[in-house]
Structures are given as structure tokens and as C-alpha cells.
Amino acid sequence: MNALSELTVAELARRLSAWGISDTHARRLLRTFYRTNELVQASDAARFPAVLLERVRSELPLRSTTLATRQVASDGTTKILLRLADGHTVESVLMPDFRPDRSAGCLSSQVGCAMSCDFCATAQGGFQRNLTSGEIVEQFLNLRGEAKSIGRELRTIVFMGMGEPLLNLDHLLPAIERIGANDLGGLGWRQITVSTVGIVPGIDALTATGWNLHLAVSIHAPDDSTRARLLPSGRRYGLDEILAAADRFQVRRGRPVILQYCLLAGVNDAPGQAQQLADLVGRRRMHVNLLRYNPTGMGLRGSAYQPSTDQAATHFAGVLKDRGVVAHFRRSRGPDIDAACGQLRQRFATAPG
Numbered sequence: 001m002n003a004l005s006e007l008t009v010a011e012l013a014r015r016l017s018a019w020g021i022s023d024t025h026a027r028r029l030l031r032t033f034y035r036t037n038e039l040v041q042a043s044d045a046a047r048f049p050a051v052l053l054e055r056v057r058s059e060l061p062l063r064s065t066t067l068a069t070r071q072v073a074s075d076g077t078t079k080i081l082l083r084l085a086d087g088h089t090v091e092s093v094l095m096p097d098f099r100p101d102r103s104a105g106c107l108s109s110q111v112g113c114a115m116s117c118d119f120c121a122t123a124q125g126g127f128q129r130n131l132t133s134g135e136i137v138e139q140f141l142n143l144r145g146e147a148k149s150i151g152r153e154l155r156t157i158v159f160m161g162m163g164e165p166l167l168n169l170d171h172l173l174p175a176i177e178r179i180g181a182n183d184l185g186g187l188g189w190r191q192i193t194v195s196t197v198g199i200v201p202g203i204d205a206l207t208a209t210g211w212n213l214h215l216a217v218s219i220h221a222p223d224d225s226t227r228a229r230l231l232p233s234g235r236r237y238g239l240d241e242i243l244a245a246a247d248r249f250q251v252r253r254g255r256p257v258i259l260q261y262c263l264l265a266g267v268n269d270a271p272g273q274a275q276q277l278a279d280l281v282g283r284r285r286m287h288v289n290l291l292r293y294n295p296t297g298m299g300l301r302g303s304a305y306q307p308s309t310d311q312a313a314t315h316f317a318g319v320l321k322d323r324g325v326v327a328h329f330r331r332s333r334g335p336d337i338d339a340a341c342g343q344l345r346q347r348f349a350t351a352p353g
């Protein structure tokens, strides 16, 4: 049975009509659910026909996931583990902003991941399945409720959790549409970032939506051969091809693409590699986010990666800045509960009891 979180306004309207109830209630009912994470609050109940609420309560579960665990890190980052109806689990993360009333969310798009990035914990469990649009929406609603419970507002979300979002477009785009739309999730396109390892057709599909989203591309190396060692998906699309797609996004959407670069000692952090990266960025107005490596144990192919030293990382950033590239270090959030980038994974056995 589909949960309410899976439905668009049009789908809910059709369901109401099939029940012989006016479909004019569909938008308001769904909006209330997105606003409160409940079907209806007691103070609102009188606004809906009793027969409608009864029918929904008996035939349409609100959500299909349940909260399995919740962990809070020393820096206030909260990691939520949701159990899906089939027993799989996914993680999403709430990160408090430096502004006291705001926070940001990191959402997963797949159970596991097929991209096999060598330094990523998610990759170690392999790919299980795509998340449905409702499972993605439910992560958003949970994080929004979590933020509210600590007196903050969930202001931005990024699809940077488990999985490659652009390999799950069929469910990702409808979920984003409902989360971003003014009359449902109300987050707004500008508050949403999609992060990819560089799936070129997916970047073009995102460009074609016309939504004013942010795009982040994980490149992690300035040349194709180093990149292919770290991200096997790099063999499928070369950096030139990926950056050309990112250029198309930037031109159409008018907002700088973010290039993510995780600094690994002795692998991609040499000054010469910073020069190569600066050459790649060239006149593009793209921004570089430099990430500190969060140890995940042995890589998939047996390499034991180490984060760059502070000295090497500072020098790398200095070379970029001297060449006119806008580069920032991104703060690691929640590493003590394995909530930082690349550390998310399935925690529990996936087979239902």
C-alpha cells in the first residue's frame, strides 16, 4: 500500500475521487502533512470532512519508514537511521548552522551505492536499491522535525548521503519537486544541492528541469587516471566531459557549480596537482570545496588512505587561491558518530526478521 509521502497532489486527488470525496481537499491535506509531519493537527481537523480523515487513516499510511536510531555528535550533528518497509536502512544527517536558528540536512538517495568510490564507507556495502520518492521525502520531514525540536529551521538540504542521486532520477526529481514546491515542502529550489560523482546524462537532466538548484560535482583528482583509481565511475565519464556538462548547467542556471575535492595524503594533494586543478577550473566561475578525509578504514581496493597534513592542505589551497580559484575548506560534521562525508553506511542487517 502506497504511503501518503509517495503521492503527488494529482495522485491524491485521484484517490479522493475514487473514494467519492471531493478532490479539492487534496492539496490542503498534503500541505498540512508536509508542514506538520502529521495527517492533521487537532486544531485543523474541523477544516476537513470527517469521512476524508477516517478514510485516509484506515487506508493510507502517512509514511513507510520508521525511526530506528538517532545519534547526536559532540558538535550537535544528529544522525538519523530510518528503517524502510523492506528492512533496509538509510542514514540522513542534520547539521546545525553557525547561525543559532538554522540547520542543514544531508539526505540519501539510494540504499548503498554502486559507484565504488575507494575511500567511501557506503561503497563497502554495495548497491541494494533506489529509494522511492516517498522515502526521500520522509528523510526531509524527519530532519525538519528534528531541527524544529532543537529550535532551528531546516534551511538547506544536500543530496550527499548514501548513493548517487543522479542514478535515481525517476524518484529523486519527483521528491525534489514536492520538497521544493511552495505549496508542499516549501523549501525552495535555491536551498537544494544535488551532489554527483559526474553522471553526465544526469547533470543534463537536472539542467533540463529548469529548477534553480545548486549542483556539486565530486572530482577529487585533477586528471583522469588518478581519478579512475579513486572513483571507478571516472572511467565512464572523463573530466572534460563532466566539466562540459557542469558548464551547461552553470550557463543555464546561472549559478556557480561547486567542485568537491577530498584531500588524500600522497594521492591528490601535491602542489603540482593543485596547479592542474587550477588549470581545469580556469576561467570557469566554479567554486572548489576542499574536504578533509574522514577515515573509513581500509579502502575497497586495499589502500589505507590518510588525510592530508594541515601543511599540505594549506599549501594546496594557497596554490588555488594564487591562481584566482575560489576555494574553501568544508568543515567536517559529526565524525565522532560516523556522520561525516563518506562515513554513512547501513548499520543493521538488511534482511527483515
Ligand code: SF4
Pocket (backbone or CB within 6 Å): 113, 114, 115, 116, 117, 120, 121, 122, 123, 161, 162, 163, 164, 197, 342
Ligand atoms: S562517495 Fe558517494 S558516489 Fe561514491 S560510493 Fe560513496 S555514496 Fe557512492
